Amino acid sequence: MDLSAVSPALYSLLGAVFNLSHPGHFIHWHWINLSVANVIVIGLMIVTFIAAILIPFPKHKTEQGEAHD
Amino acid sequence: MSRKKFNQDRDVGEWKGKYAPYDIIKEGTIALLVVGILVLGLAVFFGSPDEHAITIKQWSTQSTQDFIATAATELDGSSFIANYGPPYTNTPNAAQKIGPIALPEITGVRIPINTAEDFVLNPLRSLPGQPALHQALNTYATASAKQQQAWSTAYANNAATTNSDGSITYNVKYVNGQVVMPPGNYGPVSTIMQYETEMARSGALDQALITGGDFYTTNYTKPSLFLADGQYLANVGAAGNLGGEQWGMMNETGAFPGQAWLWLYTLLYQIPPYSTSWAANADAMVWFTMIILTGILMFLPFIPGLRSIPRWTRVYKLIWRDHYRQA
Amino acid sequence: MTEVPSKTAGNPEDAGMWTAKIRSRVVDALPPDRLLPDRQPAYVASWIYVFGVVTIAALVLIIATGCILAIFGPQWWHTNSFGHFINSMHLWSVEVFFFAMIVHLWGKFFMAAWRGHRQLTWILGIVTFLGSIVTAFTGYLSQTNFDSQWIGTQAKDGINATGGGAFFNVLNFGQMLMWHITLMPIIVCVLTALHVLLVRRKGVVPPFPTAAELAEASAATTEVAP
Numbered sequence: 001m002d003l004s005a006v007s008p009a010l011y012s013l014l015g016a017v018f019n020l021s022h023p024g025h026f027i028h029w030h031w032i033n034l035s036v037a038n039v040i041v042i043g044l045m046i047v048t049f050i051a052a053i054l055i056p057f058p059k060h061k062t063e064q065g066e067a068h069d
Numbered sequence: 070m071s072r073k074k075f076n077q078d079r080d081v082g083e084w085k086g087k088y089a090p091y092d093i094i095k096e097g098t099i100a101l102l103v104v105g106i107l108v109l110g111l112a113v114f115f116g117s118p119d120e121h122a123i124t125i126k127q128w129s130t131q132s133t134q135d136f137i138a139t140a141a142t143e144l145d146g147s148s149f150i151a152n153y154g155p156p157y158t159n160t161p162n163a164a165q166k167i168g169p170i171a172l173p174e175i176t177g178v179r180i181p182i183n184t185a186e187d188f189v190l191n192p193l194r195s196l197p198g199q200p201a202l203h204q205a206l207n208t209y210a211t212a213s214a215k216q217q218q219a220w221s222t223a224y225a226n227n228a229a230t231t232n233s234d235g236s237i238t239y240n241v242k243y244v245n246g247q248v249v250m251p252p253g254n255y256g257p258v259s260t261i262m263q264y265e266t267e268m269a270r271s272g273a274l275d276q277a278l279i280t281g282g283d284f285y286t287t288n289y290t291k292p293s294l295f296l297a298d299g300q301y302l303a304n305v306g307a308a309g310n311l312g313g314e315q316w317g318m319m320n321e322t323g324a325f326p327g328q329a330w331l332w333l334y335t336l337l338y339q340i341p342p343y344s345t346s347w348a349a350n351a352d353a354m355v356w357f358t359m360i361i362l363t364g365i366l367m368f369l370p371f372i373p374g375l376r377s378i379p380r381w382t383r384v385y386k387l388i389w390r391d392h393y394r395q396a
Numbered sequence: 397m398t399e400v401p402s403k404t405a406g407n408p409e410d411a412g413m414w415t416a417k418i419r420s421r422v423v424d425a426l427p428p429d430r431l432l433p434d435r436q437p438a439y440v441a442s443w444i445y446v447f448g449v450v451t452i453a454a455l456v457l458i459i460a461t462g463c464i465l466a467i468f469g470p471q472w473w474h475t476n477s478f479g480h481f482i483n484s485m486h487l488w489s490v491e492v493f494f495f496a497m498i499v500h501l502w503g504k505f506f507m508a509a510w511r512g513h514r515q516l517t518w519i520l521g522i523v524t525f526l527g528s529i530v531t532a533f534t535g536y537l538s539q540t541n542f543d544s545q546w547i548g549t550q551a552k553d554g555i556n557a558t559g560g561g562a563f564f565n566v567l568n569f570g571q572m573l574m575w576h577i578t579l580m581p582i583i584v585c586v587l588t589a590l591h592v593l594l595v596r597r598k599g600v601v602p603p604f605p606t607a608a609e610l611a612e613a614s615a616a617t618t619e620v621a622p
Contacts, residue, residue: 016116016484024324026310031339033316037326041495045329049499052443053387059441060089075613077605081512082613084437084602091436093449100446100453108457108492112484119474119483120542156562165557172559179562287570289548294567297549306546313550322543330494330529352557367522370510380604384506389603392439396606 078376118322123302125278125292129269132301134239137248138229139299140265141241143184144258145221148298150184157182157294165353172353180290185221188295189265192277202264205257212256220256227253237300313338334359425597433596440600444507447500448595454493455588459581461486466577471540490532497525509601517594524587531584534576537566544569 025036034042073080129136142148154163155173157180164173194206209217227250228241242249248263268274278292296302303312311317318335321327337343337355347354369375379385386393410416464482465473473479501521510518536547548566555561565571605613 016112017114018116020115020324021118021120021322022324023308024310024320033310033339035310035320035324035327037321037324038319038329041326041329041491042332045495045499048495049444049502052447052499052503053384055443057441057443057445059391060091073617075610075617077511077610077613078508079511080613081602082605082609084439084599087438088435089438089441090434091440092434093432096446097449097453100449101456104450104453104489104492105457108454108485108488111488111491112481115484115488117480117484117487118543119480119539122541122545153556155559156556156565173556173561176559176562180565287573288565288568290565290567293545293549296545297552302545302549305542306550311546311550317550322546326491328532330498350557352554356554356558363522363526367519369505370515370518376508376510379506379508382506385508385604388442388444388503388507389439391441392603393606396609 078373078380079370115325118325120322123296123305124272125269125275125295126272128296128299128301129266129274132299132304133243133266133270134229134241135237135300136269137241137243137262137266138225138237138239139295140189140269141221141225141228141258141262143188143295143298144190144261145218145225146185147222147225148184150182150294150298153182156180165350167350167353167357182291182294184295184298187291188278189261191281192268192274193261193264195277195282196264196268196273199264201260205260205264208257209261216256220254220258223253224250224255224258224262227251333362426593431593431596436600437602439603444499444503445600447496447503448592450496451493451500452588452592454489454496455584457489458486458493459585461489462577462581470538470573474540490535494528494532497528501525507601508604511601512598514594514598514601517591517598520587520591520594524584524591527580527584527587531576531580534572534580537572538569538576540569548572 020037027034027036027039075082125136139148143151146152150157152158152160152163154160155176155178157178159178164171190206190209193202196202209220212220229237229239231237240251243266246267248259248266250259265274268277275292278295279289280286281291306312306317307315309320309322311320311322316335316339318331318338319327319329334355337358338351343351343355343358365372365375411420461482465479465486468476468479473483504518504521533547533551537544552561552566555564555566
């Protein structure tokens with residue numbers, strides 16, 4: 001099935017909105033050399049971890065009870 | 070019965086406090102939906118990289134001088150792979166060591182590679198017709214080992230020279246379909262290298278290396294090792310910031326995120342002593358270090374001091390702040 | 397349809413049977429309401445706790461997209477746009493998988509989640525992490541494109557240096573593909589299942605004791621004789 005003929009819109013959607021298939025950018029800091037993409041991922045992980053700890057979790061009513069363990 | 074003293078980095082008391090409803094199946098279903106939508110969005114917005122594989126044909130067409138110079142070192146046995154040591158060759162003292170121990174020598178040569186035969190002579194022998202080629206192959210095969218070495222080394226040394234800064238000066242040229250070398254006593258090697266170059270540029274060498282005359286294969290060891298000995302593959306990698314000294318193990322082609330979880334493995338290659346006094350054994354030493362560090366991570370629960378870091382850093386007070394507030 | 401009446405009502409003479417023994421050990425270790433609890437201790441109330449299940453959700457997607465890729469073969473995605481899209485889903489599921497797993501690892505570290513005889517849970521988690529890296533690595537080698545060539549020719553030196561290259565040939569596409577789609581998924585799934593079953597068995601680790609709780613716990617235990 002040639003998707004580009006059947007549904008051009010779906011074909012271009014499947015082909016990615018942002019084209020990352022070009023030479024990447026890199027962050028050089030002293031002897032450290034990291035790709036921007038990796039720095040973003042690592043940064044997001046740290047932000048996510050901090051957010052996960054700080055953002056309140058919805059509380060359910062608690063009940064006293066024996067352990068089900 | 071004697072019991073160990075309570076150690077709050079190792080032990081817990083029994084929970085006598087409250088319980089709350091917690092729907093783990095619903096949570097799992099929501100997680101699947103959320104992750105599914107996230108992954109769908111990432112795939113739609115960013116796609117995935119797919120840079121075409123490099124063939125021997127491409128290498129020998131786009132970087133002919135490098136191909137000829139590399140093939141010459143495979144024939145005369147001076148290439149990196151020809152002197153790799155186990156698992157490819159029996160070269161003494163080539164295997165990397167951890168202290169006095171060379172682990173590859175213990176496991177041995179399990180993937181034998183003879184670069185002259187595998188990358189040059191055998192593929193050429195498979196070509197039908199070509200009387201001049203088979204005459205040259207015959208002359209080479211029937212000469213003494215010393216004569217073979219004299220011809221092939223003269224060819225390899227004159228084809229290209231490695232400068233003190235690691236760059237390569239190519240003296241061989243490829244003009245109008247002819248390999249042009251500086252004058253020298255190369256015997257039948259000139260003809261052999263001419264046909265090797267033409268075989269490569271036609272695509273036939275790819276097939277000969279991949280299948281080795283057989284029908285099925287799924288093993289790409291030979292063409293991969295041949296490619297890896299040349300500068301062409303290395304230059305494509307370096308241009309994409311994928312080289313070892315460029316922290317390349319963490320990187321993906323293009324501008325995609327790569328393997329951030331390999332940060333420590335990658336980092337070790339960049340720092341002394343791995344990059345300096347241990348450089349000749351860098352791979353072995355990095356792996357050895359990573360195994361030790363992984364062991365420490367794995368057995369952290371049993372390591373006093375390290376297992377106290379969570380308590381000392383007090384991040385838990387944030388995680389369980391409601392619990393401590395109510396206690 | 398008439399059900400077969402259960403005859404496994406704990407006949408004493410049959411207690412020595414292997415089947416009965418395994419059944420009672422499994423049921424004792426993980427009775428239904430421990431296997432699928434609908435209650436958790438009140439301290440399980442933080443977003444950091446969701447990253448384990450998020451990792452599993454990503455793993456489910458990895459396997460599902462991997463199965464679609466398997467249906468059509470390892471080179472389908474190069475020439476088919478839907479195949480390329482499924483490959484993209486597979487890649488990003490892997491990125492989300494490692495993202496969530498490492499946030500989960502950080503959380504469990506700062507909670508010292510190995511406390512209370514949960515060391516094996518921790519160890520299994522690290523081993524699963526390592527297994528996942530091997531799975532991802534063999535996956536990269538199975539792409540049949542420049543990335544596979546590059547990663548194979550570069551990584552061979554590290555693996556060869558340990559002696560492993562004699563048996564694990566990163567340039568042998570067939571071997572790497574079979575590790576990636578059969579051996580490693582089975583290993584990772586089994587490790588993940590054992591990890592989760594241990595969490596169900598032991599329960600979620602309680603918080604560090606307050607000063608009062610610590611005093612009470614210390615008073616209740618005595619020094620081990622040297």
